[in-house]
Amino acid sequence: MQLIINQDPKGLEELYDTYGKKFYTYCVHNWHLSEDESWEVIYKTLETLILKLAHYEFESKQHFDNFLYKVLTNFLRQYFRKNRCNSEHELAYVDLMGEEADSSEINKHINQLSFTDYYKSEFIDSPELLHLNEALETLDPLDKDILLLRAQNYSYDEISAFLGVENKQLKVTHHRAKKKLIDKLIEKQL
Known part of the structure; x- marks a missing residue:
């Protein structure tokens, strides 16, 4: 070193x-x-x-x-x-909630709660990131997911497929969610 x-x-x-x-x-x-x-x-x-x-x-x-x-x-x-x-490569989406999904298929994929718990367990030491994380937690789960996926450069088509929502209004929903987040961050600063 x-x-x-x-x-x-x-x-x-x-x-x-x-x-x-x-x-x-x-x-x-x-x-x-x-x-x-x-x-x-x-x-x-x-x-x-x-x-x-x-x-x-x-x-x-x-x-x-x-x-x-x-x-x-x-x-x-x-x-x-x-x-x-x-x-x-094409992404493969598996419906974990459908009747056709068997337990061996489900066991191959990450449980959404485990995924969320992993990221919640990470230590955040930056005050700005703490405020951002707190503001994100106050948002509707769909808004939060859209913001996080767009922040990772996923396209609206990919987000639509991931979240199982229509792509028609996804861009508008993203902009509204971003505005809500900004408003929450401004509230915290005041």
């Missing part, structure tokens, strides 16, 4: 030697990326780490390793959203 902070080229080399192959294996086996896709994500991850590591302190090697994998996972998610979901 000290080599990286001092901008010594050996720091990048050591980071690459230590983590490059592990990252590659993780990308290929866990995320099913091709060799080129994997290396593209890994290079972006390492570049970001080089630029940002000086701003962090780590208690142990385990904390450092966890941080590296968290950064890699964030880049993988971004890559997947940008490249895979938009063009090459």
